[in-house]
Amino acid sequence: MEKSHSSCTTTLSQKHYDEEIVRSHGFWDLPSCNTPMKPNTRLSKDNCDPNPKQDVHRRYCGIVGGLGYLVTMTRPDLAWPYSELRKYVQFPGIAHMDSAEDFLRYLRDTGNESITYTRGTRTPDELWRCLDADWAGHTDTCRSYTGYILMMKV
Numbered sequence: 001m002e003k004s005h006s007s008c009t010t011t012l013s014q015k016h017y018d019e020e021i022v023r024s025h026g027f028w029d030l031p032s033c034n035t036p037m038k039p040n041t042r043l044s045k046d047n048c049d050p051n052p053k054q055d056v057h058r059r060y061c062g063i064v065g066g067l068g069y070l071v072t073m074t075r076p077d078l079a080w081p082y083s084e085l086r087k088y089v090q091f092p093g094i095a096h097m098d099s100a101e102d103f104l105r106y107l108r109d110t111g112n113e114s115i116t117y118t119r120g121t122r123t124p125d126e127l128w129r130c131l132d133a134d135w136a137g138h139t140d141t142c143r144s145y146t147g148y149i150l151m152m153k154v
Helices: 015-024 054-073 076-086 094-110
Strands: 002-005 009-013 114-118 127-134 145-152
Touching: 015 054, 015 094, 054 076, 054 094, 076 094
Parallel strands: none
Antiparallel strands: 002 009, 009 114, 127 145
């Protein structure tokens, strides 16, 4: 992880790790994608292969595992497509692998993305929050997704 900071900001990135993932899976020289998943992509268990080939399964697990570290550390913007891919690690099908490969092609041109923390002007002990939800967005179970974050300057 690369870290740089000034008096008011701290920036974290993983551009070298990002490039390593894309190169190790052979996607560095392929055309890039504009989005981490194609619009209106809905992966489901109907696309699963009950007996995936061992090399396909290993490759899919390697891609998803590498992406997990990237998402956890410096790329929260990729959390949703990553969560969609990781649901099918046990029995990936062709549609799942295609989406994972699109994700790698997207990473090729977004490796310089980073997360920046800025010293704000909020007053001490002020609580603020962000919330997002998706009603019945899970294709297989029709479950809803909700995410929230609460922060307080101390």
